[in-house]
Amino acid sequence: MIDFWKIKSALYQNFRQVFPFKQILRQENQSFIRFFDKINLVSELVLDIGTGHGNGLQLIKSHFTSGQNRTNFTLDNEKKDFIDAKNNKNVYLIGVDRSASMLKSARNIQTGVFVQADALVLPFKDESFSIILAIGLVEYLKNKRLFLKEISRILKSGGKVILTISPMNLFSFFRFFYGLRLFLISSKSFEILIDQFNLKIQNKSKTVMQIQYLLYKV
Numbered sequence: 001m002i003d004f005w006k007i008k009s010a011l012y013q014n015f016r017q018v019f020p021f022k023q024i025l026r027q028e029n030q031s032f033i034r035f036f037d038k039i040n041l042v043s044e045l046v047l048d049i050g051t052g053h054g055n056g057l058q059l060i061k062s063h064f065t066s067g068q069n070r071t072n073f074t075l076d077n078e079k080k081d082f083i084d085a086k087n088n089k090n091v092y093l094i095g096v097d098r099s100a101s102m103l104k105s106a107r108n109i110q111t112g113v114f115v116q117a118d119a120l121v122l123p124f125k126d127e128s129f130s131i132i133l134a135i136g137l138v139e140y141l142k143n144k145r146l147f148l149k150e151i152s153r154i155l156k157s158g159g160k161v162i163l164t165i166s167p168m169n170l171f172s173f174f175r176f177f178y179g180l181r182l183f184l185i186s187s188k189s190f191e192i193l194i195d196q197f198n199l200k201i202q203n204k205s206k207t208v209m210q211i212q213y214l215l216y217k218v
């Protein structure tokens with residue numbers, strides 16, 4: 001079966017290298033890095049939902065394995081699985097995506113453990129994670145309420161979530177024309193929803209293509 005996600009995302013990976021997307025992406029990443037600076041990452045599981053090619057995992061990994069942020073990453077995709085990760089006292093990266101082909105390419109590029117699952121039914125126990133990423137995912141989910149309920153369920157109290165929504169602007173409409181089925185939501189409506197699932201906003205940042213949130217669970 002043809003996986004349109006794979007075709008579109010291959011194009012997207014190429015877009016990322018050219019003007020103006022390269023500049024926009026750099027701005028987005030700088031803002032994520034400011035969020036990472038507010039996270040104390042020691043002995044944790046990091047979950048990236050809608051991981052795609054694993055770009056979010058790569059970003060957090062390079063941030064915490066370089067310079068003064070250096071922490072103790074032990075990643076071995078061959079030998080470790082989710083259970084091993086839970087028993088260890090190191091940081092493990094777990095990527096989830098519903099597309100098997102996206103996961104295949106993530107496995108080829110990134111280190112980490114990759115699991116095929118739907119963001120609305122995540123195969124993890126309650127309060128498993130301290131850090132969850134969901135970058136570029138929410139606009140593809142019709143049922144945002146169920147998604148927020150699910151991440152609140154698997155997040156530990158005090159845990160952090162970095163997620164993005166798409167603003168209602170020309171860039172998002174361009175994605176409609178590109179054939180992507182988006183379910184856009186205004187930041188105002190989204191923030192009302194967040195509040196219903198014990199999630200609070202710690203930081204917020206805007207770029208032309210994303211509204212980025214750093215949330216914590218109360």
Ligand SMILES: C[S@@+](CC[C@H](N)C(=O)[O-])C[C@H]1O[C@@H](n2cnc3c(N)ncnc32)[C@H](O)[C@@H]1O
Nearest residue numbers: 050051052055097098099102118119135136140
């Ligand atoms: C725009 S890509 C974002 C990829 C990556 N997070 C990044 O920032 O580069 C969206 C990803 O979400 C995945 N996705 C869409 N709906 C999903 C769902 N219901 N459950 C899990 N993954 C989903 C797609 O397969 C795709 O890989």
